[in-house]
Amino acid sequence: MDVQSTDCVSGRRFLCIGLDRYSRVSIFLGSMELTKIDVLMIMILMKKSLLSVVSLCCLVLVGCSPVSGEIGTANETGTINVVVGVYPYAYMVETLGGDRVSVTNLAEGSVEPHDLELTARQVRTLTTSDLIIYQRGFQPALDAGVEQSQTPRIFDVTTVVPLENSGEGTLDQHIWLDPVLMATIAEDVASLLIEIDPAGEEHYRANLEGLITTLNRLDEDYTQGLATCERREFLVEHAAFGYLAQRYNLTQISVKGVNPDVEPSPGHLAQIYEEVELRGLTTIFYDNSSGAELTPSGSTQSIADDLQLRIWPIDPLEQAPTQQVDHHNKYPDVMDMNLWSLRSANGCP
Numbered sequence: 610m611d612v613q614s615t616d617c618v619s620g621r622r623f624l625c626i627g628l629d630r631y632s633r634v635s636i637f638l639g640s641m642e643l644t645k646i647d648v649l650m651i652m653i654l655m656k657k658s659l660l661s662v663v664s665l666c667c668l669v670l671v672g673c674s675p676v677s678g679e680i681g682t683a684n685e686t687g688t689i690n691v692v693v694g695v696y697p698y699a700y701m702v703e704t705l706g707g708d709r710v711s712v713t714n715l716a717e718g719s720v721e722p723h724d725l726e727l728t729a730r731q732v733r734t735l736t737t738s739d740l741i742i743y744q745r746g747f748q749p750a751l752d753a754g755v756e757q758s759q760t761p762r763i764f765d766v767t768t769v770v771p772l773e774n775s776g777e778g779t780l781d782q783h784i785w786l787d788p789v790l791m792a793t794i795a796e797d798v799a800s801l802l803i804e805i806d807p808a809g810e811e812h813y814r815a816n817l818e819g820l821i822t823t824l825n826r827l828d829e830d831y832t833q834g835l836a837t838c839e840r841r842e843f844l845v846e847h848a849a850f851g852y853l854a855q856r857y858n859l860t861q862i863s864v865k866g867v868n869p870d871v872e873p874s875p876g877h878l879a880q881i882y883e884e885v886e887l888r889g890l891t892t893i894f895y896d897n898s899s900g901a902e903l904t905p906s907g908s909t910q911s912i913a914d915d916l917q918l919r920i921w922p923i924d925p926l927e928q929a930p931t932q933q934v935d936h937h938n939k940y941p942d943v944m945d946m947n948l949w950s951l952r953s954a955n956g957c958p
Contacts, residue, residue, distance in 0.1 A: 690710075716927070729756075741763045781849075788828045839955060842884070852868075
């Protein structure tokens, strides 16, 4: 596919990248010289094929003036520009910072966080942000962007909360489903915000206290609500609840692994059938990220039909919740709904 410079926006600096029929990359530059930010974006796009073909076909750079003239620091605009890779950290930063922060969630909307591919605008946002919060290994395209970013402060959450093996030879990334671990992360994030914006220290510390109170309340509710149940095992479609299960003495049985795109083998399905009958399970949970409106997979539906199990949604909180009719649409509210579902399925009084 050939891309001509006339396909781009005229009158502005632009960069168009296209794959010709020999799979070579053709680059067309506008009439004005590129800034360091533009060069960084070229490096990221050329280095990582994980980025979308759309980004490679036509990347339009609008208004490429120096960084200080576009997205400033807390001292220049009064807000800290923070980029996150998944919803729970967006909730955390917005709760801590309030109107002193501006948060960009790269996996906003219907984007599947595991499969995140950066757009041209997102690459530029990474480069010009004040703080990036991410989990190394969770989103390869974001890892690549972080490597090339000029952002002065980059916080890899796994340096505070080491990831654990999922039992499949891969690491479980879903640490945000454990409110105790979320509280640990929040303390470090608050410290970073204070470092960037010392004038707002009192504001951040007060909000941190409120957030910790909320997370402690969730921990107490889960501890008490799951203390005495008819069964300790629960069956899920996607193995996203390992940290939650470990914290509250539950056993997660999953149809798929931590990667929801990998279908189970016949041998694994046979084991699930045995476990369901042995443990007396009544329910199978499927991923229903509030922002995605997903439906059960074929294998999940088949298990439910064969074993006469109820199919209930449970939210791994990888995506931002949609607006609910009762306006309960944030991290704590979804955690509350997940707790209700687990208690109902496991016969907890």
